[in-house]
Amino acid sequence: MNLIxxxxxxxxxxxxxxxxxxxxxxxxxxxxxxxxxxxxGALESSFRDFGAWSPAVDLAETxxxxxxxxxxxxxxxxxxxxxxTENQLVLSGEKKETTEQNEKGYYHSESRYxxxxxxxxxxxxxxxTKVDAEYRNGVLTIHLAKSPQNASKRIEVKVxxx
Amino acid sequence: MTDQEKVALENASPCEQTRSGPCYRPNxxxxxxxxxxxxxxxxxxxxxxxxDVDFADGVLSVHAPVDESRQTDRKYLVQEFxxxxxxxxxxxxxxxxxxxxxxxxxxxxxxxxxxxSEAVKPRKIAVEAH
Numbered sequence: 001m002n003l004i005x006x007x008x009x010x011x012x013x014x015x016x017x018x019x020x021x022x023x024x025x026x027x028x029x030x031x032x033x034x035x036x037x038x039x040x041g042a043l044e045s046s047f048r049d050f051g052a053w054s055p056a057v058d059l060a061e062t063x064x065x066x067x068x069x070x071x072x073x074x075x076x077x078x079x080x081x082x083x084x085t086e087n088q089l090v091l092s093g094e095k096k097e098t099t100e101q102n103e104k105g106y107y108h109s110e111s112r113y114x115x116x117x118x119x120x121x122x123x124x125x126x127x128x129t130k131v132d133a134e135y136r137n138g139v140l141t142i143h144l145a146k147s148p149q150n151a152s153k154r155i156e157v158k159v160x161x162x
Numbered sequence: 163m164t165d166q167e168k169v170a171l172e173n174a175s176p177c178e179q180t181r182s183g184p185c186y187r188p189n190x191x192x193x194x195x196x197x198x199x200x201x202x203x204x205x206x207x208x209x210x211x212x213x214d215v216d217f218a219d220g221v222l223s224v225h226a227p228v229d230e231s232r233q234t235d236r237k238y239l240v241q242e243f244x245x246x247x248x249x250x251x252x253x254x255x256x257x258x259x260x261x262x263x264x265x266x267x268x269x270x271x272x273x274x275x276x277x278x279s280e281a282v283k284p285r286k287i288a289v290e291a292h
Binding site: 056057058059060061062067071072073074075076107108109110111123135137138139 | 189194204206236237242243269
């Protein structure tokens with residue numbers, strides 16, 4: 001081996017040669033991290049689809065909009081699809097391997113390739129006509145305007161007396 | 163400091179940093195071809211013009227600064243990635259010709275081409291029949 005990935009503390013860790021094992025491992029890490037951060041959060045929502053790869057996402061809100069940022073390095077903008085319904089954002093696409101990646105075996109692989117789909121439930125309704133998305137330096141940023149009636153929506157619950 | 167940042171610090175390679183804050187270790191793919199090694203590092207958010215690739219004492223260091231930080235005017239509901247510079251170092255043997263290393267950065271992926279030195283390139287030797 002003439003190029004050794006330098007590892008600071010985990011020097012004894014073997015190279016991850018198997019992509020399947022590496023993906024299982026990253027899923028386990030992610031599950032474990034999620035559990036440590038929010039022990040029962042995973043039970044409440046399937047925010048992240050496990051199994052296939054899916055990009056890391058930030059979701060932030062201001063008074064007027066939601067902002068979603070997703071890390072999607074190495075994608076062509078035409079391979080990306082963003083769709084919005086009133087309360088859900090769906091990111092899908094495919095990260096393609098280059099031809100040279102297909103023709104020769106990997107020496108070492110940590111990146112994930114293939115198609116992905118990620119449903120992001122939005123906490124409130126958005127105006128699906130006022131959405132703009134921008135892809136720059138491998139980061140996708142989407143601004144979604146909150147719909148005006150979002151804040152004042154309130155449903156009365158009638159209790160029937162038996 | 164969030165859990166994510168702690169992990170990032172633990173994974174950080176000890177290359178010089180010009181800024182404080184967490185430094186992340188990018189995922190890399192390494193491909194071997196007959197005449198070169200190709201290193202592809204995922205550095206989403208890094209600005210191509212500011213990426214620094216340095217070769218000294220047999221160690222190739224990559225430092226990709228990210229010019230963004232979390233916006234303070236909004237409330238974060240979900241945070242799955244940390245924002246910070248990317249750093250990673252590789253030990254390179256003499257089989258690589260350091261003078262011909264090239265790098266390009268596009269769409270958040272940094273590609274390094276490490277040409278093999280002439281001495282180790284595979285070559286065919288013609289057998290003469292008498």
